[in-house]
Amino acid sequence: MSEKKTYYITTPIYYPSAKLHIGHTYCTTIADSLARFHRLRGDDVFFLTGSDEHGQKIQRAAEAKGMTPIQYVDEIVALFRQLWRELNISNDDFIRTTERRHEKVVQALMQRSYDNGDIYKSQYEGWYCTPCETFWPENKLPDGKHVCPDCGRELELVKEESYFLKMNKYAERWLRFIEENPDFIQPESRRNEMIAFVKSGLEDLCVSRTSFDWGIKVPWDPKHVVYVWFDALANYLTAIGYGSDTEQFEKFWPADLHLVGKEIVRFHTIIWPIMLMSCGLPLPKKVFGHGWLIVDGTKMSKSLGNVVDPLPLIERYGADALRYYLLKEIRLGQDGNFSLPSFINRINSDLANDLGNLLQRTLAMVEKYEGGVVAAATVRTGVDDELAAVAAKTAELFAAQMDEMKVNDALNELWAFVRRTNKYIDETTPWVLAKEPTQAERLQSVLYNLVEALRMIAVMISPFMPQSAANMWQQLGLHDFDAVRLDDVQTWGAYPAGTAVQKGAALFPRYDLKEEIAEDKEEAAAPVCPAAKEPVKAEITIDQFGETDLRVAKVIACEKVPKTAKLMKLQLDLATEKRQVVSGIAKYYKPEELIGRHVILVTNLKPTKLCGVDSAGMILAASDGNDHLQVVFVDGMAPGSRVR
Ligand code: MSP
Numbered sequence: 001m002s003e004k005k006t007y008y009i010t011t012p013i014y015y016p017s018a019k020l021h022i023g024h025t026y027c028t029t030i031a032d033s034l035a036r037f038h039r040l041r042g043d044d045v046f047f048l049t050g051s052d053e054h055g056q057k058i059q060r061a062a063e064a065k066g067m068t069p070i071q072y073v074d075e076i077v078a079l080f081r082q083l084w085r086e087l088n089i090s091n092d093d094f095i096r097t098t099e100r101r102h103e104k105v106v107q108a109l110m111q112r113s114y115d116n117g118d119i120y121k122s123q124y125e126g127w128y129c130t131p132c133e134t135f136w137p138e139n140k141l142p143d144g145k146h147v148c149p150d151c152g153r154e155l156e157l158v159k160e161e162s163y164f165l166k167m168n169k170y171a172e173r174w175l176r177f178i179e180e181n182p183d184f185i186q187p188e189s190r191r192n193e194m195i196a197f198v199k200s201g202l203e204d205l206c207v208s209r210t211s212f213d214w215g216i217k218v219p220w221d222p223k224h225v226v227y228v229w230f231d232a233l234a235n236y237l238t239a240i241g242y243g244s245d246t247e248q249f250e251k252f253w254p255a256d257l258h259l260v261g262k263e264i265v266r267f268h269t270i271i272w273p274i275m276l277m278s279c280g281l282p283l284p285k286k287v288f289g290h291g292w293l294i295v296d297g298t299k300m301s302k303s304l305g306n307v308v309d310p311l312p313l314i315e316r317y318g319a320d321a322l323r324y325y326l327l328k329e330i331r332l333g334q335d336g337n338f339s340l341p342s343f344i345n346r347i348n349s350d351l352a353n354d355l356g357n358l359l360q361r362t363l364a365m366v367e368k369y370e371g372g373v374v375a376a377a378t379v380r381t382g383v384d385d386e387l388a389a390v391a392a393k394t395a396e397l398f399a400a401q402m403d404e405m406k407v408n409d410a411l412n413e414l415w416a417f418v419r420r421t422n423k424y425i426d427e428t429t430p431w432v433l434a435k436e437p438t439q440a441e442r443l444q445s446v447l448y449n450l451v452e453a454l455r456m457i458a459v460m461i462s463p464f465m466p467q468s469a470a471n472m473w474q475q476l477g478l479h480d481f482d483a484v485r486l487d488d489v490q491t492w493g494a495y496p497a498g499t500a501v502q503k504g505a506a507l508f509p510r511y512d513l514k515e516e517i518a519e520d521k522e523e524a525a526a527p528v529c530p531a532a533k534e535p536v537k538a539e540i541t542i543d544q545f546g547e548t549d550l551r552v553a554k555v556i557a558c559e560k561v562p563k564t565a566k567l568m569k570l571q572l573d574l575a576t577e578k579r580q581v582v583s584g585i586a587k588y589y590k591p592e593e594l595i596g597r598h599v600i601l602v603t604n605l606k607p608t609k610l611c612g613v614d615s616a617g618m619i620l621a622a623s624d625g626n627d628h629l630q631v632v633f634v635d636g637m638a639p640g641s642r643v644r
Contacts, residue, residue, distance in 0.1 A: 004042050004043060004044060005041075005043045005044070006043065006044045006045075006046070006251055006252055006256075007035070007038040007043040007044070007045045007046070007256050007257075008045075008046045008048075008240065008252040008253070008254075008255040008256050008257075009031055009034055009035050009038070009045070009046070009047050009048070009255070009256060009257045009259065010031070010047075010048045010049070010236050010255060010257070010258050010259065011027050011028050011031045011048070011049040011259055011260075012027065012052075012258075012259075012260050012261065012264060013049065013050040013051055013052040013095060013097065013232055013235050014049075014050075014051055014052060014080060015051075015052050015053075015057065015058070016051050016052075016053055016058065016072075016073045016076035016077050016080065017057055017058055017061050017076075018076075018302070019076070019079060019309065020079070020080055020083055020310070021300055021307045021308055021309060021310065022293060022295070022300075022308040022309070022310045022313070022326075022338060023261075023292060023293045023300060025083070025087060025310040025322070025326065026290070026293045026326050026330065026336075027259060027260070027261060027290060028049060028084065028087070028089055029087065029089075029322075029323050029326050029327060030259060030290065030326075030327065030332065030407060031047065031049070031259045032047070032087075032088070032089045032090055032091075032323075032463075033323070033327060033407060033463040033464050034257070034259075034402070034405065034407075034463070035047035035090060035091075036090060036462060036463035036466065037402045037463040039090075040459070040462060040463060040484070040485055040486045041399070041485070041486050042485050042486065042487070044251070045092070046092050046093070046239075046240060046252045047090060047091050047092050048091060048092065048093050048094075048095060048235075048236070048239045048240075049084065049089065049091045049094060049095075050093070050094050050095030050096055050097070050235055050239070051073065051076075051077045051080055051094075051095075051096050051097065052097055052228070052231075052232040052235070053069075053073045053077070053096055053097045053098045054097055054098070054214055054215040054216065054225070054226075054228050054231055054232075055133050055214065055215060055228030055231075056130050056133070056209070056211075056212050056214070056228075057130050057131060057133060057228075058072065058073060058214060059212050059213075059214035060130070062214075068636060069214045070098065070635065070636070071635060071636055073096075073098065074633060074635055075633070077096060078593075078630060078633070079630075080094075081094065081593060082311075082588070082628070082630070083310060083311060085588075086311065086314050086315075086319060087310070087314060087319045087322070087323065088319050088320075088323075088466050088467060090466075093239045095235045095238060095239045097216075097231055097232060097235060099238075101238055101244065102216075102231075102234070102235060102238040103216050104243060104244075105234050105237055105238040105242050105243055106216045106226055106230070106231050106234045106238075107216060107217070107218075107219040107226075108242075108243050109230075109234055109237070109275065109279050110207070110218060110219060110226060110230070111219050111220070112278075112279045112280070113165060113275070113278040113279055114163075114220065116278055116279070116280070118165055118166045118169065118278040119163050119164065119165055119166070119207065120163065120164055120166070121161065121162075121163050121164075121221075122161075122162065122163075122164055123159070123160070123161055123162070124158060124159070124160055124161075124162040124164075124206045125157075125158070125159045126138065126157070126158060127141065127146055127155040127156070127157060127158070128155060128156050128157075128158040129148035129150070129151065129153060129155050129156075130156060131148070131151055131153055132148055132150050132151055132263075133227075133228045133229060134148065134150065134229075135158075135205065135206050136148065136149070136155055137203040139200070139201065139203070140197075140200075141155075150263050151263075158211070160209065160210045160211045161210050161224075162206045162207070162208050162209065162210065162224070163206070163207050163208040163218060163221070163224060164204040164205060164206055164207065165204060165205045165207045165230075165274070165275070165278065166204055166278075167202040167203065167204050167205050167270075167271075167274055168201075168202045168203070168204060170273075170274045170277050170278065171198055171202045173277060174198060174270065174273060174274060174277075175195070175198060175199070177273065177283065178191070178194070178195060181283075183286060184269070184283070184284075184285070184286060184287065185265065185269045185286075185287055185289070186286060186287070186288045186289070186333075187288070187289065187333040190262065190265050190269075190289040193265075194265065194266065194269050194270060197266065197270065198270060202270070205227075205271060205274075206227060207226065207227045207230045208221075208224035208225065208226055208227055209224065209225055209227060210223060210224050210225075212225070213225055215227075215228065215231060216231055229267055229271060230271075230275065233267065233268070233271065233272045233275060234275075236255055236258065236284070237249070237253065237281075240252040240253060253281070253282065254282045254283060254284045254285055255284040255285065256284075256285050256286065257284075257285070257286045257287075257288060257405075258272075258284055258286070258287045258288070259288050259290065260287060260288070260289055260290070261289065261290060261291075261292065262289040262290065262291060262292065264289075265287060265289035268287045269287050272284075272287075288332075288333075288405065289333070290332055290333060291330065291331075291332075291333055291334045291335040291336060292335045292336075293326070293330065293335070293336055293337075293338055294335055294336070294337050294338070295307075295308050295337070295338050295339070296337070296338075296339050297337060308338060310322065311628070312523070313343075315626060315627070317343070317347060317511075318467070318508075319467060320351075320464075320465035320466070320467050320468045321343075321346075321347050321351060321508065322343075323464055323465060324346070324350070324351060324411075324464055324465055325338075325342075325343050325346050325347070326338075327407050327408070327411060327464055328346065328350070328408060328411050328412075329342065329346065330408075331408050332405060332406070332407055332408065340516065340517060340520055341513060341517065344511050344513050344516050345513065347508060347510075347511060348510050348511060348513075350415060351507070351508040352506070352507075352508040352509065352510040353510075354415060354418050354419060354422065355418050355457070355461075355468075355507060355508070356506050356507040356508040357422070358418060358421055358422050358425075358450075358454065358457075359454055359472060359475060359507055360503075360506055360507075361425060362425075362447070362450040362451060362454060363475060363476075363501050363503040364503065365430050365431075365434075365447060365450075366447050366451065366501050366503075367501070367503055368434075369430065369434045369443060369447065370443075370444065370447060372500050372501055372503075373498065373499070373500045373501075374447060374448055374451050374477075374495065374497060374498070374499050374500075374501060375444035375447075375448065375497055375498070376444070376445075376448060376497035376498075377444065377445035377448035377449060377452075377493070377497075378441050378444070378445055379441045379442045379444075379445045380445065381442075383424065383427050383428060384445065384446075384449055387420065387421065387424050387449055387453060388449075388492040388493075390416075390417055390420050391417065391452075391453060391456050391489075391492055392492060394413055394414060394416070394417040394456075394460070395456065395460070395486075395489040395490065397409075397410070397413045398410050398413055398414060398460050398489075399486060401413065402463070407464075411464065414457065414460050414461065417453070417456075417457065418457060421450065421453040421454070421457070424446075424449070424450065424453070425450065428446045430443055430446050430447065433446065448495065448497065451476060451495050451501070452492065452493060452494070452495040454472060454476060455473075455476055455478065455494070455495045456489045456492075457472070458472040458473050458476065459484050459486070459488055459489050460489060462481075462484065468507055468508070469481070471504070471507060472507065474502060474504070475501060475502050475503055475504050476495070476499070476501055476502075477499040477500050477501045477502050478495075478499070529624035529625055529626050529628075530624065530625030530626055531623060531624045531625035531626075532624075532625075546644070547604075548602060548604065549602070549603045549604040550600055550601070550602060550603070550620075550642065550643035550644065551574055551600070551601050551603050551639075551640055551641065551642060551643065552574075552598050552599070552600060552601075552634050552637040552638065552639055552640065552641040552642075552643065553572035553573060553574050553579065553598070553599055553600070553601040553619070553639055553640075554572065554573040554596070554597075554598050554599075554639045555570050555571070555572060555594045555595055555596065555597050555598075555599060556571050556572065556573045556578075556595070557570070557571040557595065558570045558571070558591040558594045558595050559591055560586045560591065561582060561586070561610075561611055561613055563611075564586070564611050565586065565587065566584040566585075566586050566587055567582050567583070567584060567586055567610060567611055567613070568582070568583050568584075568585050568586040568589065568591070568594075569581075569582050569613055570582075570583060570594065570619065572599070572601060572617075572619075573639050574601070574603070574639055574640050575638065575639040575640035576640060579601065579603070579616045579617055580613075580614055580615065580616060581601065581615045581616060581617045581618060581619060582610040582611075582613050582614075582615035583615075583618065583619050583621075585619075585621060585629060585631060587629075588629045588630075588631075589631065594631070597631075597633050597635060598633060598634045598635045598636075598637055598639065599619045599620070599631055599632065599633060599634070600619065600620040600632050600634060600643050601617045601618070601619055601620075602617055602618045602619075602620070603617050604617075605617050605618050619631060619632075620632045
């Protein structure tokens with residue numbers, strides 16, 4: 001096989017200005033599938049996502065809620081992490097632009113550009129779109145209208161002292177680079193748009209703001225904060241150790257792929273390369289602008305009330321079903337539509353009927369005819385050769401298409417193989433062979449071939465549906481799924497004969513379309529979680545409540561309790577004393593997500609032992625009864641503070 005390579009892939013870092021919706025899920029799912037595919041290839045992968053937390057938009061949103069910006073973003077970022085966990089996103093890092101490591105990088109880059117003579121001070125007077133955090137020079141506004149060409153909202157007139165980056169100085173070099181690297185911007189239509197944009201004249205870019213302060217300070221002039229896009233784009237350097245871990249940085253930079261939505265291609269292909277040129281750093285290898293996910297034919301928007309929350313979908317239909325639908329239904333680069341009926345139909349036809357059924361039928365026959373143990377294939381016929389040839393061709397095309405990011409084509413190829421394997425059952429009719437004692441070896445061979453095809457399918461669906469692939473692997477009686485590589489689908493016949501299968505529940509349940517639609521409407525009308533339906537407890541007096549001593553405590557250390565699925569051991573600092581508590585939150589948080597956070601502790605609860613570990617108190621968490629849990633964080637408050 002080809003030699004081991006590095007592969008650095010990023011999604012945009014999302015604004016924590018609202019909850020993430022199914023459109024955000026789309027980008028992250030594609031990136032995750034590509035990252036998983038490259039790991040399968042044996043590449044050394046770094047997959048990055050995160051949150052973009054500074055800027056005027058966030059500051060205003062926090063103010064509107066009466067919160068500090070950091071309190072506001074902390075809450076939303078916890079939800080981001082929960083979503084990615086539930087969707088099985090395999091990111092290697094989650095970067096927050098409010099982290100100290102990032103601040104250092106942004107300041108170093110700013111300083112480098114400044115020292116290179118590319119940043120100067122002036123006055124910005126012009127138009128700004130706060131929701132998009134974009135400056136709009138008059139010459140880029142069609143018909144002189146003061147609405148944002150990207151989102152259509154009213155622009156604000158901004159007048160303030162700012163630093164500017166000399167964009168135009170790099171325009172020629174940029175055009176040369178694009179000519180020499182025709183694959184840098186993809187798809188091609190976006191590339192042409194960007195060339196036209198640069199050719200129409202590049203204005204210098206305002207890279208600092210002085211009218212608010214929620215941002216990273218300009219190192220030589222701290223009354224300015226760095227423009228949020230300059231800050232955000234630098235995340236791609238921070239996460240791999242720019243300025244702190246040279247070995248890792250040099251290993252992964254330049255990035256192989258920045259996957260972004262079409263409306264932010266301009267930032268990634270014009271502003272970002274020019275920032276890098278100004279700092280003397282190599283440019284990323286590729287920026288791909290994907291299309292948008294629209295819902296029932298319309299763009300999602302809060303005012304239309306058609307924003308689809310991915311969490312309930314994951315809860316009801318499973319992460320893999322949603323991942324499959326998004327990847328299969330939408331052609332990368334084009335807009336695609338989400339509708340509940342088409343989602344349900346896909347689950348029923350492709351997942352439950354084609355794939356789930358193939359596994360169920362095959363394993364049921366292995367159990368029924370072979371006592372659950374797969375024997376070797378000793379009798380080979382033309383139809384077997386054909387199946388093996390289709391398998392080999394599928395493996396080849398799958399790898400080639402994934403290498404070219406043709407995710408839909410790869411999935412189509414794979415499903416053609418799934419259907420071909422189902423057809424093989426109809427052609428070989430194992431139930432007829434089973435009645436004929438002279439056909440015992442032929443029956444064994446047919447069943448072996450089916451199991452072998454399923455083994456290959458499990459490997460190839462793993463980038464798209466990691467849980468189902470692991471489940472198939474287990475049902476096929478195989479081990480060490482994490483060690484599976486693309487090499488494992490290069491040879492037909494690698495399934496070890498003599499293996500006992502472990503038939504389990506159906507991979508995908510089938511849904512009744514009408515019932516699902518009715519249920520969806522009901523839920524939309526009354527979105528009540530199970531916990532809300534529990535009756536309120538008997539009344540108590542304020543004095544009774546006052547007997548509960550609630551304090552703010554800082555998590556200083558944290559680890560899972562070994563051999564338990566749920567328990568986490570936390571060391572807490574209450575300012576005047578330290579405590580150890582055990583809490584049933586291990587399913588919902590990783591230790592590193594809790595360390596440093598301020599939580600609420602019930603301090604006067606009788607100490608106890610949980611699974612043999614001492615616990616002196618209890619931390620508060622909210623739970624909706626639907627397997628969603630969130631610890632109550634009070635990060636701005638000093639340890640020891642009272643909560644009443
Ligand atoms: N914070 C910036 C990105 C900075 S990257 C250095 C930002 N954030 S965002 O939260 O507004 O959008 C993040 C990504 O989500 C963008 O790539 C955007 O295209 C994508 N999507 C938002 N809505 C979408 C759909 N409906 N469909 C598909 N993706 C869309 O921009």
